[in-house]
Amino acid sequence: MKLRVLFFASIADAAGARSLEVAVAGRETVADLRKRLESERPRLSGKLGKCAAAVNTQVVDGSKVLADGDEVAFLPPVSGGVA
Amino acid sequence: MKLRVLFFASIADAAGARSLEVAVAGRETVADLRKRLESERPRLSGKLGKCAAAVNTQVVDGSKVLADGDEVAFLPPVSGGVA
C-alpha cells in the first residue's frame, strides 16, 4: 500500500522535500511511520516528534492506523495570522 | 449681553428653531436660562430638563454662569453610532 507524505516549513527544509510517496508493507500507525522516516532520513531525526500529524487533513494521534492512499502531513507548530 | 442658543433633534422640533439669539440682562446661570426658555416657549415646557447643556461645546451643569457671546446648546440624549 502507498501513502503520500507531506512536510512543511522547517521540516520540509530538513527532509529536503515537500512531499514523498511512501510504500508500506503491513499494518502501520502514524507513530510507526514517524519512527521509520526519522531513521531513514537522519536530518529528520528528533524532529517529527515535534510535529502534529494529519491524515487526510484531520489532526490525529500516533495510534491512528494508516490506510492505502492516505495523505499524511507532518505539521510543525503553526504561525499563521498575526503577531 | 448676548447668547447664541442651539437646539437639536426633538428639541429643535419643539422649539421650532435650531438656533436663537438671546439677550440676557443680568447674571444668569444655565439653569436660569433653561427656566426662562421653557416659560417663554410653552412647547419646550418640561423638555429642557431632559437635556444636557453645553457651553462653548463643553458639557456643564446648571450652576454654570453664562458670559457674553457664549454658545449654549441643549442636548437631548444622544443616539449616534450603532444599534
Added chain:
Amino acid sequence: MTKVGPGKISVESAVRRVGDAGSGGIAVFLGVVRDNDRGRAVTAIEYHAYPEMAEAVLARIEKDLRKRWPLGGVVLEHRTGRLKVGEASVIVAVSAPHRAEAFEACREGIERIKKELPVWKKEFGRGGAVWKEENDLRRAKAPRGRRRRVLGATR
C-alpha cells in the same frame, strides 16, 4: 484622525490611514444602518450632529485611546445626513503592535462614541419618523470627573 460630516465612509481609506510599519494588527468597527430596530421596519436613518462639539469629542476620545494603548493610527468618523439600509454611519479603526490592544481600543472607541458624541438619529420606517434619544450626556460626563478626583487633585 477624526471627522464628522456628510461624506461617505470608506473602510479602505481608513485602513490605509491607520497603517503603520510597527503595527501588526488593525481592528475596525463599522456601524451600519439596519433594516429594523427591535423588530420595527426601518428604511433610512437621518443623522444630525452638533459638528463643532462632535469634532472636539472625537479628538478627546482619540487622545484618551492613545494614552491607554500603544496605537499606531486612529480613525474616528461619524457620517451625517440621510443614510439608507446597509450604509455605514460610523467607523472606528485603530492599528497597534498586537491584536489584543487593537481590539480593546477599537471597542472602547465605539462605546465612547455611542455615549458621548453629540449626534442624534431619526429613524424612518412604517408609521413615519421617530427621533431615537438614548444616552444622556450628563451621565457620560460623571465618571470622568470622579476618576480625575481619585487620581489626584492637582490636575
Added chain:
Amino acid sequence: MTKVGPGKISVESAVRRVGDAGSGGIAVFLGVVRDNDRGRAVTAIEYHAYPEMAEAVLARIEKDLRKRWPLGGVVLEHRTGRLKVGEASVIVAVSAPHRAEAFEACREGIERIKKELPVWKKEFGRGGAVWKEENDLRRAKAPRGRRRRVLGATR
C-alpha cells in the same frame, strides 16, 4: 466565505461581502506584516500553507462562529506567499445585529486561526530568514475533544 491563497486581501471587498440588511455592526481584524518581531528588524514574511487542510479549518471555524453568534456574514481569509511590511496576511470580518456579538466573534475568529490554521511564516530580516513555529496543533485539538465529552457522549 473562506479563502487561503496568494491573492491580495481587500478589506473593501470583505466588508461588502459580510454586509447584511439585518446587521448593525461589522467588525474586522487585519493582521499586517510589521517591521519588527520583538525588536528584530523584519523586511518581509513568507507564508506557506497546507491549502486543502487550511480551507477545511477555516470552514470549520466559520461554522463554529455561526453556531455561537447570530452572524450575518463571515469572511475568513489568509494570504500565502511573500509579503512586504504593511501588507495584510489575514482578515476576519463578521457582521451581526449588535456590536458586542460582532466584536466577540471577530476576536474568536482570529484567535482560532492563530492556533489552528496550518500556515507557517518565514521571517526575512537582518541575518537571513527564520521559520517561526509557535502553536502546536495537538494542543489546539485537545480542548475541543474534552468539551465534547463533557457535553455528552452521544456525539
